[in-house]
Amino acid sequence: MTDRTPHPPPRPVPLDWGLATGLGMPRFAARRLTARARSLDPVRAFARHTLTRWNLTAALDDVTLVACELAANVLCHALRGEHASGCGWLALAHTHHTVLCTATDPDPRFPFGPPHHDMLAEDGWGLTLVGALSDAWGWHRLPDGAGKSVWAKISA
Template sequence: MTSKTDQCATPFRLPASAPDLTLRFSSTPRGARLARRLAGQWLDERGVPYGSDAHDAVTLVVAELCANAVRHGCVPGRDFRLGMALRPGGVRVEVTDTRAERLPMPARPGERDADAESGRGLLLVAALADRWGWAPRSDGPGKTVWAECRLPGRRRAG
């Protein structure tokens, strides 16, 4: 059995031809939960093992972006979309919803009550991802919030 340190030091073996993931989910807490679980499975199947720091960070980013799509981007009767892609250097996560007027704005540290149970999701995304941002949806109303996370052992192109 390997220790967690050994697991983290071993480069992940990611196939160059790994297909991208694009799925639609109902804009409900159950849909967000399912998106997180399927994203975790997708990562594991591509060599980013369950329980590794990289796996945990990316699935937390997915969970926060999907929860925000449900809580702030929900239009009744409309789904949200999760997209994931392995890229040179890491993984890109995209969550698209249909509500353009609710733009993602992270809370400032100290802006929320210390005991509040919500309001820190984008702060977590900013801390875990190497880059994140948003763009207007190109194929209809809404927006896409994206994050990019480096993966150990995955080299950048160029």
Template sequence: MTAHLARRQSVVRGEAPWWLLPAMEDNLWEPVAELRALGRTGASVKVARDFTVTTLNNWGLDELICDARLVVSELVSNAVRHAGEPTRLRLLHRASHVVCAVFDPEDRPPVVTEADHLAESGRGLWLVESLSRSWGWRLQEGRGKLVWAAFTAPLALGRGRTSA
């Protein structure tokens, strides 16, 4: 198995929504939906998945549920496995973007691995990359890191609530 660090600190694939990175710099972004204290067990992954499904349903973004649910599962699973526990999950919907962001207390960046074809793990970040429009991570200066994935939101005309 070969591992390498993500090459760029803030964006690994694609471009981040224009409002995401500057807002993360100063932690000024307002969560639209947030789940705190997820815990250290596999149950936290289910809680995060269910939260994602409910939130996207409420926003009228049913088309994103399958991909976002899998991406959130991978991000939370990685936080549990490598950082001890995720501290919170935020879901944001602004204009044509939905962002899933997982905070954890570990200052080490995510590691993209090339798993052997018989390996049972090591493909999570490849799934995140395949399913999202863009993804990346940002260190939070001694407070851990944020790993995020962005999706293009379909128009939800007359359904659900979104923020501007």
């Protein structure tokens, strides 16, 4: 006999799903990034909405710009070629007066820095901006060469 009772729809995932999933972080939010993205507007809205919800409006502009730069690197460099069908993640976490912004992608290559050959280049300066706006930033490869994470800490 088949159960024909309609099942309730899944509950929406709360923005602060870090605690709900047992990560132990009361202020954690993440957004999936795919190669189909047409602009950074959704990333910008995600960062602004998250920080406004956390009442961290003093850090809003810096965190939003850092989040957009890290997401742009994922979209423009990491989700191309052999990784075009993959996805990346942008995560924000707040703890002890610091916002941690992390972008993770499937490309294990070193993140590109500023162009040294052309000081007048119009692109390639994203990580320079990240470094200028953050207290610290860095990157690491994921286990088994499954990609990398680039992170930045911003005072809030």
